[in-house]
Amino acid sequence: MAAGAATAGLVRACHPEPTVAVTALSGLLALRLGHHPATLVLVMAAVFTGQLTIGWSNDLVxxxxDRAVGRTDKPLVTRRVSARTVRVALAVAAGACVPLSVALGPAAGLLHLGLVGCGVAYNLVLKRTPLSWLPYAVAFGLLPAVVSLALDPPEWPPGWMVAAGALLGVGAHLVNVLPDLDDDAATGVRGLPHRLGPLRARVTAVLVLTVASVLVVLGPGWPPAWAWGGLVVVGVLAVAALRGRGTTxxxxxxxxxxVDVVLLVLRS
Structure with a gap:
């Protein structure tokens, strides 16, 4: 039972939702770009271990x-898992990420390790500064490049994809921080969303994500009907995000x- 509780705590501490989402996105992009199944698995394994490295280091830092503000959703606070166990898991994930990334090829591997470094830099320093958005912009913008540079021969993704990914990353950062603004303020975290304030951060997030949607739909050329439909859905959601109340x-x-992620994959 103790081992099961520790495992559950490790899963929770790795930030499973974004870890799974980013890993799945890399796999879907690899599938769309025509990677060999073995390379597709390798891409996902490298990205997965990189996300584990970022997630576990975040909870340790x-x-x-988290303890000061009583974050009972954090397993290190509730002692569902020990800091030592998380440190060991972090070392294993980081240790596996290096050879898995290098196996993608020199360009893709070095770029991916740089993106993991961006995530760790956010955890250690940048989340408390006006540049808190930068690691998200770099990591999301260049994730498609990791996947395409792992092709044989390596290819650089189109500019619209890099720009849309960067905007998606900034929007994700703003949205992700919104529920924690009060707790962050109480412990001295002053990233970009905190400096903007709840209303301006929400409006900026919606604007950035909507622009990303337009880039994804129009960037590759004249879009099919279903892509226009996706843009209409984004418009409706944007109105709800700007005018809604509570958790809406x-x-x-x-x-x-x-929706942006789905459109990005389908338009790649």
């Missing part, structure tokens, strides 16, 4: 702050991000 704006903004 934030443990004291947050949920609507998250839905825009999800």
């Amino acid at each position: 934030d443990a004291d702050r 704006p947050f949920r609507a903004a998250m839905a825009i991000a999800l």
